[in-house]
Amino acid sequence: MAQRFDAIVVGTGQSGPSLAGRLASEGLKTAVLERHLFGGTCVNVGCTPTKALVASARAAHMARRAADFGVIVDGSVSVDMKRVKARKDDLVRPSTEGIEKWLSNTPNMTVFKGHGQMESATTVSVNGELLQADKIFLNVGTRAFAPALPGLDEIDYLTNSSMMELDFLPEHLVVIGGSYVGLEFAQMYRRFGSEVTVIEMADRLITREDDDISEAVKEILENEGVNVRLNAECIAVEGRDGGVRVKIDCAQDPREVVGSHLLLAVGRVPNTDDLGLDRAGIETDKRGYIPVDDQLRTNVPGVWALGDVNARGAFTHTSYNDFEIVAANLFDNDPRRVTDRIPTYGLYIDPPLGRAGMTEREVRESGRKALIGKRAMKRIARAKERGETQGFMKILIDAETEKILGAAILGIGGDEIVQSVLDVMYADAPYTVIKRAVHIHPTVTELIPTMLGELEPLE
Numbered sequence: 001m002a003q004r005f006d007a008i009v010v011g012t013g014q015s016g017p018s019l020a021g022r023l024a025s026e027g028l029k030t031a032v033l034e035r036h037l038f039g040g041t042c043v044n045v046g047c048t049p050t051k052a053l054v055a056s057a058r059a060a061h062m063a064r065r066a067a068d069f070g071v072i073v074d075g076s077v078s079v080d081m082k083r084v085k086a087r088k089d090d091l092v093r094p095s096t097e098g099i100e101k102w103l104s105n106t107p108n109m110t111v112f113k114g115h116g117q118m119e120s121a122t123t124v125s126v127n128g129e130l131l132q133a134d135k136i137f138l139n140v141g142t143r144a145f146a147p148a149l150p151g152l153d154e155i156d157y158l159t160n161s162s163m164m165e166l167d168f169l170p171e172h173l174v175v176i177g178g179s180y181v182g183l184e185f186a187q188m189y190r191r192f193g194s195e196v197t198v199i200e201m202a203d204r205l206i207t208r209e210d211d212d213i214s215e216a217v218k219e220i221l222e223n224e225g226v227n228v229r230l231n232a233e234c235i236a237v238e239g240r241d242g243g244v245r246v247k248i249d250c251a252q253d254p255r256e257v258v259g260s261h262l263l264l265a266v267g268r269v270p271n272t273d274d275l276g277l278d279r280a281g282i283e284t285d286k287r288g289y290i291p292v293d294d295q296l297r298t299n300v301p302g303v304w305a306l307g308d309v310n311a312r313g314a315f316t317h318t319s320y321n322d323f324e325i326v327a328a329n330l331f332d333n334d335p336r337r338v339t340d341r342i343p344t345y346g347l348y349i350d351p352p353l354g355r356a357g358m359t360e361r362e363v364r365e366s367g368r369k370a371l372i373g374k375r376a377m378k379r380i381a382r383a384k385e386r387g388e389t390q391g392f393m394k395i396l397i398d399a400e401t402e403k404i405l406g407a408a409i410l411g412i413g414g415d416e417i418v419q420s421v422l423d424v425m426y427a428d429a430p431y432t433v434i435k436r437a438v439h440i441h442p443t444v445t446e447l448i449p450t451m452l453g454e455l456e457p458l459e
Contacts, residue, residue, distance in 0.1 A: 002123055002130040002131060002132035003031075003130070003131050003132065004029075004132050005030060006028035006030065006134070007023045007028045007029075007030045007031070007134075007135040007136070007137065008031045008116075008124050008131055008133040008135070008137070009030065009031070009032045009033070009137045010116045010136070010140055010275075011033070011040065011138065011139035011140040011141060011271075011307070012034045012039060012040055012099060012103070012139070013039070013041060013042065013139050013140075013141045013307045013308070014042055014319035014323075015139050015306040015307050015320055015322045015326075016032070016040070016137070016139035016307070017032070017038075017039075018327075019306065019326060019327060020032045020106075020109060021109075022327045022331065023108075023135075024106050024107060024108035024109045025108075026331055029108055029110075030108055030109045030110070031109075031110050031111075031112060031124075031131050031133065032109060032111050033112045033115075033116035033126050034100075034111070034112075034113060035114055035115040035116070038096050038097075038100040039099045040141050040307075041141055041142070041308070042316040042319075043092060043095045043096055043099070044164075045160055045163075045164050047316055049088045049164050050160075050184060050188075051348060052088040052091045053084065053088055054350065056084045056087065056088075056188075057187070057188035057189075057192055057350075058350050060077055060079050060191050060192060060193075061191045061224075061350070065387070069387060078193075079192045081167050081169050081192065082167045082168075084192070085165075085166065085167040112127065112129070113127075114126040114127040115274070116131075116275075117274070117275060117279075118276035118277055119276060120279060120280055121280045121281060121282075121300050121301075121302065122134060122302065125276075134302050135302055135304075136302060136303045136304070137303075137304045137305075137306060138275070138303065138304065138306065139305075139309070140270070140271040140275060140307075141270075141307055141309060142268035142271060143159075143269060143271055144159035144160055144161060144264060144268060144269075145266055145267040145269045146159075146264055147264075147266055149176075149236060149237055150236035150237070151237040151238045152237055154239065155237055155239045155262070156262075157237075157244075157262040157263070158262060158263045159264055163185060169189075169192055169193055170194045170259075170261040171194065171195065171243075171259075171260040171261075172194065172196070172197070172259035172260045173186070173189050173194045173195070173197075173261050174197050174259035174263070175196065175265055176235065176246070176262065176263070176265065176266060177199075177263075177264065177266040178198050178199070178202070178204075178206065179207075179208070179265065179266075179267075180347050182265030182266075183198065183221065183347065183349050184349055185265065186198050186221060187220075187226060187349045187350065190221075190224055190225055190226050191224065197226075197227040197228075197257050198221070198226060198227065198228045199229050199232045199235065200228070200232060201231070201232050201233055201235065202231070203231050204218070205217055205218050205228065206347065209353075209359065209408075210359050210394075210408070211361075212394075213353065213408055213410055216390070216392065217353070217410070219390075220351070220391070223390070227257075229248055229257070231249075232248040232249060233250070234247060234248070235247060235248060237262065240258055243258060243260040244259055244262045245257075246259065268314065269287070269288060270287070270288045270289050270290070270311075271309065272284055272288045272289070272290060272309060277290070280300060280303065281299070282298050282300050282303060283299045285311070287311070289309060289310060290305040290309055290310050290311075291311075292304070292312060294337040294339055295325060295326070295329050295335075295336075295337060295338070296310065296322055296325055296326050296338065306319060306326065310322070313338075317344075318341070321341055322338075325337065342356060342357055342425055342426065343355075343357060343358075344357070344418070344419075346414075346415035346418075348415070351388055351391050351410065351411045351412050351413075353391075353408065353414055353415070354408070354409045354415040354416070354417060354418030354419070355407070355408050356406060356408075356418050356419075356421055356422040356425060357396075357404065357406030357407060358396060358405045358406035359406060360394065360396060360406075362406070363396050363458065368398060368400075368405075369399040369400060369458075370396055370457075370458040371397040371455040371456065372395070372396050372397070372456060373393075373395045373397075373454055373455045374392060374393065374394045374395075375392060375393045375447055376392045377389045377390060377391045377410075377411040377412065377444075379447075380444055381442045382412070382442045382443050383411060386412055388411070390411065391410035392410060393407075393408070393409045393410075393411065393417075393444075393447070393451060394407065394408045395408075395431075396458065397455060401430070402431055402432060403428065403430060403431070404421060404424060404425045407421040407422075409421075409444075411444065413444050417445050417448075420434070421434070421448065432452075434448055434449055434452055435452040435453060436449070437449055
């Protein structure tokens with residue numbers, strides 16, 4: 001006999017707990033299922049812990065640069081990785097435990113610790129029990145992808161999750177994957193003191209970005225001693241003297257890299273392969289993601305998919321926005337849509353990249369008339385005063401409507417600064433609103449109006 005609920009939420013990533021709380025507060029008897037760690041990827045092995053590690057790595061980096069600012073640090077700078085990990089754990093634990101405690105103590109809510117599987121369009125099994133509800137919300141997330149590389153199944157390797165357990169310094173960390181996750185780990189471990197090599201199959205790093213951003217990021221990393229190997233089209237791995245040997249090219253030398261540890265950072269796969277979706281008639285695409293409409297509904301009435309698993313965003317902020325969209329449509333008579341949001345995200349190397357809207361490449365491919373502005377960080381007083389002049393700002397404008405199409409800020413505070421541009425984009429206001437604004441001096445943001453006064457046609 002199935003236990004009857006009004007709603008079932010499977011997974012407690014960024015959207016799941018907030019949605020469950022809203023459902024329960026609206027008087028719906030709600031079941032929440034979590035098979036592993038409450039809070040999902042972001043809290044446990046993503047945003048929170050990695051940014052804690054990035055902060056520790058930056059502290060080490062700036063300590064080594066102290067003399068540049070006239071500060072004398074006696075002796076060499078060393079990193080205690082056990083203390084680095086302990087700090088990270090101390091930041092993660094309250095969030096994970098807090099989410100579980102909050103959900104467990106919420107009226108109208110029952111928490112089940114176990115792996116949920118769909119048995120039909122209205123039933124979910126967990127720990128041998130059958131739960132039934134007319135509304136089911138899937139927030140099951142993604143995990144690191146392990147490609148079919150020759151020899152990979154014969155060696156130990158790290159992913160973004162297992163990296164969180166390291167309390168020692170790898171002698172030589174080899175990172176396969178030159179995109180967001182891989183580059184963050186590459187820089188932080190180089191700053192901790194490891195030798196680091198990044199191996200990327202494409203001809204440039206972070207191929208989603210424009211060429212100038214890829215090149216600037218590569219320069220930033222190489223300036224700190226990270227080895228970057230591009231065009232690695234013949235990758236194979238094998239154990240070697242307690243470490244790992246990575247074959248990176250079949251034709252050009254050097255043809256291999258020998259390291260102590262291997263990190264795979266080549267993308268994510270959705271956690272749908274063991275969810276029983278076929279029994280519920282829920283469709284997936286060829287990669288395993290669950291297609292949804294503009295209000296996060298799957299092809300099966302009464303079933304929604306939120307967060308990374310729907311492939312409509314791969315970020316904590318988009319997952320939370322998924323919750324807002326579903327709640328607004330269910331309870332607030334507010335027809336919010338996925339397509340209302342503007343793509344935005346960050347790359348958390350140091351200095352960071354903040355991105356909003358279209359890339360330059362996307363604007364060119366759209367065929368529209370556009371204007372572009374660009375300014376190097378070395379031409380910004382605040383960046384020079386802080387001794388952090390790497391990177392640049394770039395903005396793209398529709399020449400006919402004067403609306404902002406996109407922006408990229410790679411440099412000091414870029415992940416925060418870009419949001420001043422993003423807000424004007426959401427307001428659907430012309431770029432002249434920022435151009436005529438008076439910003440605080442000395443800041444990096446104050447040069448955005450200056451950049452907008454120097455626009456040129458995008459050729």
